[in-house]
Amino acid sequence: MTTELRTESIPAPLIVEALKDAFRWERPEGRPATSPLGWVLTVPDTHQRSVLRLLTDDPDIRLLTCSTEDEANAIAAGLSIGGEPVLMLIQHAGLYASVNTLRGVAMDGRVPSFYLIGLLGRQPGQELSDSRSSMVRYAEPLLETFGVPYARLENADDLPRIAEYYRLSREQMGPTAVLVGLETGE
Amino acid sequence: MTMTPEDVVRVVAEMQGEGIVVPTMTTVPAWRTTAPEAASVACVGFMGGASSLGLGLALAEPGRRIVVLDGDGSLLMQLGSLATVAGAAPKNYTHVVMANGVYHTSGSQGIPAGDRIDFEGLARSAGYAHAETIDNLEDFRIRWPELLTREGPVMVQLITGEAELTPMTAPGGKPFAQQVAELREKLQGA
Ligand SMILES: Cc1ncc(C[n+]2csc(CCOP(=O)(O)OP(=O)(O)O)c2C)c(N)n1
Numbered sequence: 001m002t003t004e005l006r007t008e009s010i011p012a013p014l015i016v017e018a019l020k021d022a023f024r025w026e027r028p029e030g031r032p033a034t035s036p037l038g039w040v041l042t043v044p045d046t047h048q049r050s051v052l053r054l055l056t057d058d059p060d061i062r063l064l065t066c067s068t069e070d071e072a073n074a075i076a077a078g079l080s081i082g083g084e085p086v087l088m089l090i091q092h093a094g095l096y097a098s099v100n101t102l103r104g105v106a107m108d109g110r111v112p113s114f115y116l117i118g119l120l121g122r123q124p125g126q127e128l129s130d131s132r133s134s135m136v137r138y139a140e141p142l143l144e145t146f147g148v149p150y151a152r153l154e155n156a157d158d159l160p161r162i163a164e165y166y167r168l169s170r171e172q173m174g175p176t177a178v179l180v181g182l183e184t185g186e
Numbered sequence: 187m188t189m190t191p192e193d194v195v196r197v198v199a200e201m202q203g204e205g206i207v208v209p210t211m212t213t214v215p216a217w218r219t220t221a222p223e224a225a226s227v228a229c230v231g232f233m234g235g236a237s238s239l240g241l242g243l244a245l246a247e248p249g250r251r252i253v254v255l256d257g258d259g260s261l262l263m264q265l266g267s268l269a270t271v272a273g274a275a276p277k278n279y280t281h282v283v284m285a286n287g288v289y290h291t292s293g294s295q296g297i298p299a300g301d302r303i304d305f306e307g308l309a310r311s312a313g314y315a316h317a318e319t320i321d322n323l324e325d326f327r328i329r330w331p332e333l334l335t336r337e338g339p340v341m342v343q344l345i346t347g348e349a350e351l352t353p354m355t356a357p358g359g360k361p362f363a364q365q366v367a368e369l370r371e372k373l374q375g376a
């Protein structure tokens with residue numbers, strides 16, 4: 001029996017709220033006057049550009065654009081060592097580009113590292129393994145090889161996965177990921 | 187007289203204060219023995235990451251000076267981090283590059299353009315607040331207090347000779363995860 005995949009584009013404001021929920025969980029006492037609610041480190045992801053657009057102007061979030069995803073991983077480690085809530089918003093290609101740092105920092109360093117990964121090129125309703133795009137096909141096998149717990153964001157019902165997997169990265173002291181199935185909406 | 191990474195580490199350790207040091211490659215063994223109790227975390231196991239690890243610490247801890255002791259080959263691997271650091275503009279960030287012209291730790295192979303590359307110029311073009319080059323220990327001693335306190339991001343390219351020890355000839359030290367855990371405890375612990 002095959003179950004129908006209900007995939008839909010999730011509006012960016014809902015995703016931004018979910019990120020803030022994750023940050024608020026980590027620092028329930030509220031932020032110090034000098035700090036944002038949390039940091040989003042990114043190498044821009046085409047798939048999640050509507051989210052990035054919102055984050056750019058959001059006073060609660062510090063959005064830092066990095067030259068590479070390797071940098072994002074190491075910057076996230078420094079922020080997290082200093083107690084700052086932080087996550088990475090990247091594209092599947094960025095995951096492939098930075099696996100050595102994911103391994104060296106998030107895994108070997110036992111650094112809580114949460115990734116929101118856009119699956120650019122993913123067809124609605126289609127299983128990732130059936131995708132014509134190698135970038136889409138290899139995301140889950142790669143995460144499984146590295147033992148990185150992940151969930152998929154296929155529709156708005158999955159939004160709680162963001163705070164859940166963020167929390168899991170903090171509890172397990174390592175990497176976790178949420179894969180964004182379809183391009184985020186306005 | 188030519189500086190060695192060990193000379194540099196001694197000066198940095200003497201004046202560390204409340205700062206946090208992020209060594210990598212040939213400064214790692216020297217740092218470990220010179221300043222074993224100091225607030226620091228070494229970039230080991232992810233070559234090229236020292237500048238970014240230091241940036242994250244600088245953004246989280248604006249009241250402390252962050253000193254990154256980078257390798258020239260390592261910085262080349264993540265050269266874009268110069269722009270990321272410049273863009274984030276941490277005032278409390280001092281980036282020291284050990285310009286020895288070689289990948290000493292992996293067997294002293296020459297780095298690309300090792301005879302002409304200029305990290306001071308690269309940092310300045312990227313948008314660091316200040317960049318300079320020092321080629322002897324006497325000048326480094328004199329200049330270091332200012333490089334530690336002036337508004338960053340600051341880059342100092344040090345023309346150095348090779349170290350006595352490398353992470354290959356002097357292996358050991360605490361695993362990265364333990365260093366991370368200890369620094370976290372130091373910074374966030376009650
Ligand atoms: C991704 C990656 N590629 C290659 C290596 C092999 N490697 C280990 S140490 C090193 C040289 C480091 O050179 P540099 O940063 O200039 O530091 P130095 O040893 O000269 O102080 C290299 C290439 C590595 N560790 N990681």
Ligand SMILES: [Mg+2]
Nearest residue numbers: 258259288289
């Ligand atoms: Mg070198």
